[in-house]
Structure formats: structure tokens, C-alpha cells
Amino acid sequence: MQYEGVLNKMQTEWNHPISYYLTFKNSFININQILDRNIKIEFKGYECLNCGQAKKIFRQGFCYDCFMSSPAVGDWIMRPELSTAHLGIEDRDLNYESRVQLQPHIVYLAVASDVKVGVTRKTQVPTRWIDQGASKAIEIVEVPNRYLAGITEVALKDMFTDKTNWRKMLQNDILDVDLAKIRSDLKSKLPDEVQPYFESTNSELINIDYPVLEFPTKIKSLNLEKTPCYEGVLKGIKGQYLLFEDGTVFNIRTYEGYVVNISL
Template sequence: MTYQGVLKKMKTENAEEIQYYLDMNSDFLNMNQLLNKEFTISFVKYECLNCHLEKEIYRQGFCKSCFFDIPSAGDWIMRPELSTAHLDQEDRDLVYEKSVQLQPHIVYLANSSNVKVGVTRKTQVPTRWIDQGAHEAIEIVEVPNRYLAGITEVALKEHVADKTNWRKMLKNDVDDENLVEWRNKLEQYIPEEAKEYFINSNSETNLKFPVVKYPAKPKSLNLIKTPNYKGKLVGIKGQYLIFDDETVFNIRSNEGLVVSIEV
């Protein structure tokens, strides 16, 4: 069968083993059911996730003009400490910014390639951890807005990483860490404005990814340079598809590409 649609990050379900679903317009593909099966993925065209025009993708699934215009691509998305909705100050669209920024946010520790600090909306736990390929994670603080989460992350990343090494994560070259100990060690660095929101009574969450075989030397598939690729799926971790020949394909970084999948 052949499925065609514009790539968006896979939806996930945290079960005993994480379930992945790829939205292909009129069909949802349960990617777990494709494990140990060969399929072909082919590039068809571009389609901006915002304007839906056939324009080259610039970043985050958007064409260049949309990326610099729409509120969901503002700088505060990647740098939450730049959030200003709590001050009633607009960046691009104050109504949208209030709807996202003025809700509970979590500052967390996740272990994917190493222990790192991150920020997400409370409603995105544990989805955010799954998307990052973390096999364990823990909340540090729960704050009422994105700004407080952002300044907490900025303070903590002076003492812990804030990036994931994607190759190390995909090779599963990771150690188990005591995240409760990490949380308690980092408490002293939380900014004064966020100290009252520290969480001191939780335990870490463990996540299991559907992987049959991890790659020893993962090599990334560029679907623009290689518009047709056929391979046997042997794992899914984070937002990556892992193939038997050690090729890996990041769905998230290829949002906005229309592809066909032949199973």
C-alpha cells in the first residue's frame, strides 16, 4: 500500500512500549507495526505547515515568510526566557502568546545522551521526553508561566547540559543516572522567583522505546539529496526512524516535506 502526506512529528502514546503514529492525511500509520518490515519513503514536494503553499521549508516545517511572521515561531519558543505575555507585552500576537505562555510549565531533567535540563508545558509531559529520546526524566519545578520556566532553565544550564547528542542517544550509549540526586543537587541554583515551585517529592519516569537494533554508526538520511530510500525499520527512538543499514531519519527535522510511503 502507498500512503502520502506532509510530515509532522509523530504522535506518541506512552504504553509499556511507546507507540508511534504518523499522520498521513487520511490515514494514521502505527509505525510500531512496521518494525522488521521494509518500506520505501520518497520525497514528493514541500508544503509549509502554516500557509500550505508549495514553498521551500526554512525551519520548523514553515516557509521563510511564515517562520518570521507567525506567533508560533517566535523567539520565545526556543528561548522561553524571552516570554513577555506575563507583562502583557506582545511579540507577534498577544492573544496567542498568552494562551501558550500563561499556563503551567515544567522544568525537567531528562537523560537521553546525558542528563540535560529542559522546559515544556505541563500538558506535554511525557510527550516532550519521548520526543527527545529520553529513557528517564524527572520534573524539577512547576511554574505558572513560561517566563519563570525559562529563567530557571537559563540558571540551571550553567551547571548541567541543555542539549542532546543525537548520535549518542541513537546508539543507546547512555548510562542510568539517579535523577532524584541530580534534582536535589541543582535545587540551590534555582532563581529566587521560582524557588517556591521546587518539587521535592517525586520520582523519575522511565520510558521504553520500540527498538530491535541500535545503530553503531548512525548516518542521517537527507531526503532532498536522496529522494527515494528503501530500508528495513528496526527501531524508533525520539522522533527518529532507525533502519537496518544504520540509516536514521528524523521526522521532526523534516516537517513540511510531503512524502509517499510504500509498504
């Protein structure tokens, strides 16, 4: 069977293990169902996820012009402490920024390799943790806007990393820690305006299982522009990565906006 379309991040469904779907305009692939099968991936071109034009992808699935102009990729996306919609101040598009920033956000701890602190919209729990390949996660605080979440993350960055070691994550080299105990010790470290939200936040520890038959011991990343045609046996899915028998790993998120043909 053959599927052709524009790569976008895999959609997920909460199961044990997580269910993964690669969706195209007129079709989709249940990735879990093709484990242990041979897959061929061919790079065909580009299609910007914002404007839809066949322009080279710059970052996050956007062409250069869209990346520089779209409110969906403003600096506050990566640095939530830069959010200003709560002050009525526009970055690129105040209507868009208000919709995204002025809604409940979660500051959390997750373990995908080491203990990481992060921020996500409440509506993206647990999707955000799954996309990062976290094996377990716990909420620290739920706050009413992105700015408060951002300053909380900044206050905790000296204690925890804000990045995932993707190689350790894919090799299942995960730090064994008690997240609930770590969370309980954090209240005094939070900004004053955030502390009232600590006690009311759900503190349930979430464990996440992934459909992996075999973790790689040595890793090599598939670069579609250097290797426009790749073929291998799929052995697992974790985060937004496909894991192959020969140690090749393919980060779907990195290649959003790339047009591919997939043969099964």
C-alpha cells in the same frame, strides 16, 4: 500499501514500549506494527504547515515567510526566558503568546545521552521527553508561566547541557545517573522567585522504553533533498527518529512540511 501526505512529527501513546503513529490527512501508520519490514520513502514536494502552500520549507515545517511572521515560532519558543506575555508585552501576537506562555510549565532533567535540563508546557509531559528520546526524566519545578521556567533553565545551564547528543541517544549510549539525587541537590541553585515551587512539584522518576529491535553502531542521516528515494528495513523508533538496518536514521521532525510517499 502506499501512503502519501505531509510529514508532521509522529504522534505517541504512553505504552511499554511507546506506541508511534505517523498521521496524514486521511490515513495513519502504526509504526510499531511495521518493525522489521521494508519501507520505501519518496520525497514529492513541500507543504508549509502554517499557510498550506507548496513553498520550500525553511525551518520547523514553515516556509520562510511564515517562519518570520508566525507567533508559533517566535524567539521565545527556543528561549523561554524571552517570554513577555506575563508583562502584557507583545512579540508577534499577544493573544497567542498569552495562551501559550501563561500556563503551567515544567523545568525538568532528562537523560537521552547526558543529563539535560529543559522546559516544556505541563500539557506536553511526557510527550516532550519521548520526542527527545529520553530514557528517563524527572520534574524539577512546575511554575505558572513560561518566563519563570525560562529563567530557571538559564540558572541551571552551567550545570547541565540543554542539548541532546542525538548520535549517543540513537546508539543507546546513555549516562547512568541518579536523577532523583541530582534533583534533590538543586533547590539552592534555583532563582529566588522559583524556589517556593520546588517542594510542591511532582518528583516521580519516569522511565521510558522505545520500540527498538536493534540500535545502530554507525549512523548516517537520511537527507531527503540529497536522497529523494530511500528504501530500507525498519529496526526501531526512538525520539522522532526511524532507525534502519543499514545504519540510516531519519528524523521526522527535521522534515515536517515535506510531502512524501511511503510504500510498505
